[in-house]
Each structure stands twice: as C-alpha cells, then as structure tokens.
C-alpha cells in the first residue's frame with residue numbers, strides 16, 4: 448500500500464533546509480511518531496479498537512456510571528507493557544535536539560505516551576492527555592503512574608484536616624470519548640505565529656485535530672511539511688510531503704543540520720557537495 452523505499456538524500460536535505468531556516472516551528476504528531484518506539488497504532492491495529500464494547504467503555508459516561516468496571520478495561524487498553532516500557536525513539540530525540548539548537552519548538556501531540564516530554568522537549572501539549580497521570584474528580588488531587596498501577600481501581604488517598612478520606616475513584620488524564628481535546632485554541636494561535644508546521648505520523652483523519660493544518664494553509668507564510676507513510680488530505684497544499692518513517696526522516700534531517708553546522712556541507716538547501724573537512 449505504501450512504499451518502504453528509503454527517502455532520497457535530496458528530500459532529507461530539503462527538509463533540513465526548511466528546519467534550518469525556521470525559528471518558530473509547530474509540530475503536530477500522531478501514532479506514526481511512536482511506531483519506532485514499539486507502540487501500535489490503535490486505529491490501524493487489528494485488535495483493540497475493533498472491539499466495540501471496549502470502545503464504548505472508554506467514555507466519560509461509562510467511567511461515571513461504572514467506575515470500578517472502567518479501570519480494569521482502561522488498563523487493558525492503555526497501560527500495556529509496550530506503553531509502559533516505551534522509550535523515545537530517534538525522531539523524538541531529534542525534535543528535542545532542534546529545541547536545543549535554540550529554535551522554538553511547540554509540540555502538539557495526539558499520543559498519550561508522554562515520550563516527547565521524556566525526550567526533552569519543554570513545550571509539549573498533549574491533545575489527548577497522558578496515560579501516566581490521573582486526577583481526583585472531586586478534590587482534584589493529581590496522581591502519577593505508580594499510584595495508578597498499585598490497585599485495580601485507583602482511588603484518591605487525600606485526607607482532609609479531620610482525617611476524612613476522599614476515596615473517590617480517579618479520572619484518567621487521557622481524554623475519553625465524550626471529552627474535548629485539549630489545547631486546541633493554543634494550537635491555532637501557535638500555528639498562526641509559526642514559520643513552519645511539521646505534521647508527523649498522522650493521517651489526519653480524526654477531527655478536530657485533522658483540521659489544524661488548515662490554519663497553516665490559510666496563513667500563507669506558514670510552510671507545511673507532512674511526513675507520513677500514507678497520504679493525507681492536506682498533501683496537495685504542503686510545501687513538502689515525505690512518505691517515510693517519521694523517526695528515520697526527522698533524525699536524518701536533524702543530523703544533516705548538525706553536519707552543516709560543523710561545516711561538512713556549507714548549505715543544506717543547495718545541491719549536496721563533497722565534504723571538504725569531513726570529521
């Protein structure tokens with residue numbers, strides 16, 4: 448269905464040139480960002496999201512009516528070993544390295560794995576929440592993964608001054624069916640002010656996030672780059688479309704920028720030249 452051929456050097460260099468020439472970059476990431484970290488795409492996975500009963504249980508209504516039944520199902524879907532053991536891949540690390548070069552990188556992600564933050568990006572906005580966090584819906588006390596994993600149904604352990612236990616079943620931080628995505632307005636504003644929008648590893652099929660690249664398309668000075676294995680409806684408006692694995696493409700482009708900065712190549716946007724002082 449899609450090509451597994453390696454992305455050509457000229458294409459990587461074009462991406463590197465666009466990144467190099469941009470100071471304010473908005474990144475939108477989806478499941479394809481984390482594929483190389485061993486995390487499956489639920490939507491294209493033959494398993495979980497094909498189970499209608501399980502899908503219905505991942506809703507705010509189900510959580511409110513059946514909190515004690517909700518949590519074991521939620522853990523089955525989201526707190527799986529491949530999620531809990533996942534580490535940032537070369538693509539996550541490359542985005543963090545770009546920020547380390549002094550560029551403003553704002554990452555808006557549909558992923559709930561938290562890997563952009565682990566990689567070191569400091570401006571990460573998790574549109575669908577984070578699977579490693581939970582909060583009490585009554586007293587709003589936040590909880591971390593260890594507490595969530597400690598019992599089948601995690602509850603609030605906060606006590607008031609008289610020693611009365613709150614004890615309410617927690618809400619996961621992950622956005623459930625029936626809840627709005629987060630940071631959407633912030634994403635619109637960030638895109639309007641950006642030089643470049645990178646869309647990585649998402650096929651742009653789920654609204655409203657799928658509409659975000661339109662804000663870049665409407666702003667003529669915002670260049671749009673799409674890296675995804677499959678076509679998206681925005682491809683025809685993009686400055687550059689790359690069919691490839693996100694981790695490979697992004698890490699190769701950032702490696703190219705590092706080489707250029709070291710003087711191995713003098714200009715990333717020009718034709719590739721032989722190294723003068725290869726190190």
Ligand SMILES: [Zn+2]
Nearest residue numbers: 583586603613
């Ligand atoms: Zn509480």
